[in-house]
Amino acid sequence: MFDASIWLWIGFNLFVLALLALDLGVFHQKAHKVSIKEATIWSIVWITLSMLFNLGVYFFWDKFVPASDYSNSEAALAFFTGYLLEKSLSVDNIFIFVVIFSFFAVPAAYQHRVLFWGILGALIMRGILIVVGAALLKEFHWIIYVFGAFLIFTGIRMAVQRHEEVHPENNPVVKLLRRIMPVTENYEGEQFFVRRLGKLMATPLFLVLLIVESTDLIFAVDSIPAIFAVTDDPFIVYTSNVFAILGLRSLYFLLAGVVDKFHYLKLGLSAVLVFVGVKMVLADIYKIPIGLSLAVIAGILTISIIASLRRTRRLLELEKEPELETS
Numbered sequence: 001m002f003d004a005s006i007w008l009w010i011g012f013n014l015f016v017l018a019l020l021a022l023d024l025g026v027f028h029q030k031a032h033k034v035s036i037k038e039a040t041i042w043s044i045v046w047i048t049l050s051m052l053f054n055l056g057v058y059f060f061w062d063k064f065v066p067a068s069d070y071s072n073s074e075a076a077l078a079f080f081t082g083y084l085l086e087k088s089l090s091v092d093n094i095f096i097f098v099v100i101f102s103f104f105a106v107p108a109a110y111q112h113r114v115l116f117w118g119i120l121g122a123l124i125m126r127g128i129l130i131v132v133g134a135a136l137l138k139e140f141h142w143i144i145y146v147f148g149a150f151l152i153f154t155g156i157r158m159a160v161q162r163h164e165e166v167h168p169e170n171n172p173v174v175k176l177l178r179r180i181m182p183v184t185e186n187y188e189g190e191q192f193f194v195r196r197l198g199k200l201m202a203t204p205l206f207l208v209l210l211i212v213e214s215t216d217l218i219f220a221v222d223s224i225p226a227i228f229a230v231t232d233d234p235f236i237v238y239t240s241n242v243f244a245i246l247g248l249r250s251l252y253f254l255l256a257g258v259v260d261k262f263h264y265l266k267l268g269l270s271a272v273l274v275f276v277g278v279k280m281v282l283a284d285i286y287k288i289p290i291g292l293s294l295a296v297i298a299g300i301l302t303i304s305i306i307a308s309l310r311r312t313r314r315l316l317e318l319e320k321e322p323e324l325e326t327s
Helices: 006-027 036-064 072-103 108-139 143-160 172-180 204-228 234-246 248-255 265-281 290-326
Strands: 193-196 199-202
Touching (some): 006 108, 036 234, 072 265, 108 143, 143 265, 172 204
């Protein structure tokens, strides 16, 4: 199942842990509000690292994974397509993060800490799901049709329920925690737990972390099958997922204030899910080339973003018209 050497897996995970340690231990040692400038710089850093890794796949894939059926260019294209797919689907998380942080009135200075530990947990959960998914596809080929049908259903549901409200207070994980552990009334700095009269208590910040984790698990159930429509190589699936998720925090701080302007983005994401679902269902009849998949996914996302920006500009023009008439 795993063509890549175990040392390649170990080396990559050590590299990721080193990046995370550097991020939290050096650059974000003290809690602070992440500015747009800082978020932009970190977004560029994560995207650059992703593309450098992609370049490494292009030049060295055959040396590190000689048993793979992919050529260097095919592996690099599969990684980039998987990365773009996961990156675009992860944007949907940002919509939810905005709702969660607003509902719980999380101070801006503590949001990075929540997202850091939330994404660390997400990497672990997604790693487990990828291993399980790869094993299922290898042992039970027919499950590809189940994955495909599930993605088509999810895409249609996302299109129909684009404006569905989110209620973080109804999260079952939060209700369970409140039953087994007392929770403080107010935030206690950036602490997840505190002791009061010798009793361990969770803080509202830990509640937010639990909701972020459980929400990402739900999104992962959608996105992991989607990337298996692009490639069935576990290492490419895993690494493209990891790089997409690592850049999610900075992307949140970059887009949180303007995410509502991308009105048609969820519709675009639903179309992407339906497309990859159809791709999986048709896998044994016609295997859609990775290059064509990349073009379709990129095209759908580009159209949805351009349409959203045009809609925003049109609404601004309509708002200005009454002002011009009165003046």
